[in-house]
Amino acid sequence: MTDIERRVADIMLAKLRQRDPSLGPDDLARPISDLDLDSLDLIELHQQLESGLQVKADPTETAGFAFLDEFSGYFVKLAGRG
Structure with a gap:
């Protein structure tokens, strides 16, 4: 896992754990x-x-994502461009 992928996963897990503290890394590939x-x-x-x-993303793109790994892939790609 790259540094960017780890940062994305950490941010996503922090958000998910606000809803359910038992969620872990395996849940990042689940359907939303x-x-x-x-x-x-x-x-x-x-x-x-x-x-x-520290990126700017298109909310119309992320609105159509059905799986969390689509979020991570999108943001990893954005962050990798910088």
Whole structure:
């Protein structure tokens, strides 16, 4: 795992654990619908990833993601460009 991938995973886990402290790294590949995240949670996750990685992401792209690993892949790619 690269440094950027680890940072993305840490940010995402921090957000997920606000909902359910028992969630772990294996849950980062689960469908968003399985994790009881609502649209506000997803907006907050998007913002936390932007802030933590110091990138600007397109919210219309992340709005269509069905799996958390789509979020991580997208933000890893964005952060890797900088």
